[in-house]
Amino acid sequence: MIFTDSLDMAFAGIPAADTGQVDRLLCDLAIRLERDGVRLAGAVQSDIERQGECRCDMSLRILSSDNRYPISARLGPLSRGCQLDPEALECAAWEVESLLRSASNNALPQLLIVNKFSKSEAHGKGFATCIAVALERGVSVLCGIGRLSLADFQGFTDDQAELLKPNKQAIEQ
DSSP, X not given: OOOOTTOOOOEEEEEOOSTTHHHHHHHHHHHHHHHTTOOEEEEEEXXXXXXXXXXXXXXXXXXXXXXXXXXXXOOOTTOXXXXXXXXXXXXXXXXXXXXXXXXXXGGOOXXXXXXXXXXXXXXXXXXXXXXXXXXXXXXXXXXXXXXXXXXXXXXHTTTOSEEOOSSHHXXXX
């Protein structure tokens, strides 16, 4: 994947297939792009298994700052419902939005990576404003898409975002 300052803005999403697959793909992509000197903004997710519990702990790494936000709420060992801590998600998104708004035109990120477009973004929360700010400023956007959120993503993007297969080759093209 080659980025230049004259890169045409793009908006793409990667629908989730297997649990954690898109998270791993986006983490690997971010590491490679950072190593290659590409200016990134956004967040990638890592999951840490909990001993004796059904769910894992989710953590977001903010690209370009390396700050981390644990975004899991502790709901008990048998919990199966959504465990997202919405306040922690909003704090992470605010940091990314601040970076996007304050960057000078010649230091804008070349790509915004959003770990997951899900219910929060569909309702205008989470990283929804970050996506809008990035697009307004001409920054390309790549989002993971939650398993139950494809229709919401397509509505949010007015079917204008490209859908990519969840594999390294499709993403890098």
